[in-house]
Amino acid sequence: MTTSPASASVNPASVNQLRTGRSGVHYEIFVRSFADSNGDGIGDLNGVTSKLDYLKDLGVSAIWLMPISPSPTYHKYDVTDYYGIDPEYGTMDDFRRLITEAHQRDIAVIIDLVLHHTSIRHPWFQEAAKGPDNPYWHYYKWLRPDEIKRRKLATRDITADSGEKNPWHSVKGASYPEQYYGMFWSGMPDLNFDYRPLREEVFSIARFWLTNVGVDGFRLDAARHLYRESEEPKNHEFWQEFGRVVEAAKPGAYTVGEVWTRPERIAPYFRGLKANFNFDLQLMVAEIVRQEDDTEDLVEFLTYVHKTFSNVNPEFIDALLLSNHDQNRIGSMLKGNIAQLKVAANLLLTLPGLPYLYYGEEIGMLGVKPDENIREPFLWDIRANDTQRTRWRRGTYSTSQTVRPLAQQQANPDSLFSHYKRLIAYRNSHPVLTDNLSRLFPTGIRQKGIVAFIRQASTGDAPLVLVVHNLTRKPIEVVFSPDESWCRCVVFETLPGSSFNDDRVTVPAYGCVVIE
Structure with missing residues (x-):
């Protein structure tokens, strides 16, 4: 190559x-x-x-x-x-x-x-919980139950980031009626950003x-x-x-x-x-x-997203x-x-x-x-050799039997x-691929099982690159549209077996090629 x-x-x-x-x-x-x-x-x-x-x-x-x-x-x-x-x-x-x-x-x-939010054990909250006269009271969000009811704030819809339906909580043993707001759970009281201090x-x-x-x-x-x-x-x-x-x-x-x-x-x-x-x-x-097929039209979606972001800040960074x-x-x-x-x-x-x-x-x-299962110990080596594997919990999903540890993969x-x-x-x-502010352009390629897009560096002084992905288990011959007439050669392939021929490129099964 x-x-x-x-x-x-x-x-x-x-x-x-x-x-x-x-x-x-x-x-x-x-x-x-x-x-x-x-x-x-x-x-x-x-x-x-x-x-x-x-x-x-x-x-x-x-x-x-x-x-x-x-x-x-x-x-x-x-x-x-x-x-x-x-x-x-x-x-x-x-x-x-x-x-x-x-x-x-x-x-x-x-x-x-x-x-x-903070912990309820944070000194700010420990002070605030002493009552409305405490200087830290306004660090958090407090309302009386009648006001919560009047403003129809007693419940919230469960969302992807919080399963808390009843976000207002009482301080145990408090002599005052006010409750504090904790969107995630009672142990995480929300801070009050309307309060300048x-x-x-x-x-x-x-x-x-x-x-x-x-x-x-x-x-x-x-x-x-x-x-x-x-x-x-x-x-x-x-x-x-x-x-x-x-x-x-x-x-x-x-x-x-x-x-x-x-x-x-x-x-x-x-x-x-x-x-x-x-x-x-x-x-x-x-x-x-x-699904091994771009049923979602990824490039069209990203083009819309990036245009939306760029309207607010042309220097936006899309974190993937x-x-x-x-x-x-x-x-x-x-x-x-x-x-x-x-x-x-x-x-x-x-x-x-x-x-x-x-x-x-x-x-x-x-x-x-649950979350603990997606935060399991990193597998540096098989357990007998792994002196730095953490033991705060045993792996349920990621073990030396289910995932090849790093040491084995490094040798393969x-x-x-x-x-x-x-x-x-x-x-x-690569000057274009490593530019996280580079911009996306669609291609004229429309083939089942293929995702293809063009990237250009944000500075505009680097060449265009065409990236073609084969999502499927079989090689695909991808035919360029007239818009890709500038393509001349494959400069990178993730798997051997790609070939470039005038107006088309063959991409191996599950492979990706970069073309200039």
Whole structure:
């Protein structure tokens, strides 16, 4: 195979702040499950540091750590100290060393910042719960039961991100009638962003992590739910202010929001946040790969989505994923079918936008809700040899019997891991593919079992590339339309067996080709 001469001199994404998110591939880590450095069975920050060379070898340009601050729960999405590190995971010195070591490898570090709510054990809430006269009362949302009833707020519709139907909760033993609002459950009271002192405290927290500790950005949990749906413009306003605070503290710092709704309602969040996750695309990719046919018209959908986002912010970053800590793992969604998992990886890593890998996705880890089952220990090796496998829980879905551990896959050039590594390496080397702000154009190709699209770098000074995916188990001869007359040769193939002949290209079963 030939390689584009222009691609050879392009380096992977730098940790330079102004480029974080604009190129490269990100990797989500549940610290508890990733790697154990001290033998207590719980993954920790030093364990993550010990695996930075692995992540560098895989081709990752940034890691997103799920919450690392003190919390009473295993997942740590209910924080008790926004300025600390949970002792289960290590110390602030450990975290600073992780950042230093990551930066030495040109890997940025992004942390989960859970601003929507705190734990009921947070000192703010402990104070607020003393009553309406307490200075922290207004940090949270309180209403009297009669007002909740009058305003018809007593219940909420169950949504994909919260099963809580009755969001108003009483403080046990309280002498006052007011109840606090907790959208997710009674242990996570929502913060009140209408209260200016609370906002300023939140901004101080962001500055602390950016400037004092040195992180490169934030993933913003439940970004759409700071205010109720009827007050959604207030969400947009807050994130615009937050974005200005972040940019002033560390120019170029990266922000990505968890906003799960229609494209038209996601778009305004790009006024304050640089990226937002594309959950609709995630569901669509799993469906078309499973059916082995583009029944959803993926390119038409993405063209519409990107136009919608661009109308608000032409510099938007579309954050792409196959699964994460809240969704069933793509490995289980595709029933462990390695050929189809490779197709899903092909789409994730060639579509325009910023791809996120959920830890273990590259080795085909499995998992179906409840949440603990999609957050199982990473399989570094078979159990007898795996000194860093975490033991906080035994794997239910991902075990050495159901998933080949990394050590075995590293030695196999045909493994899912080897596929990810080779595809990421090529993506990182290519001036168009690694441009996460590059734009999508449809093609004239309309064939069953095929997804084809054109990408062009955001700068406009790089050549067009045509990417063709075969979703099926048989080779397909793809005939170009007159619109693809500029295509001259295949510069990359995920599987051997492609051939280019004048006005057509043959794509192997479950294969992908890049054409210039």
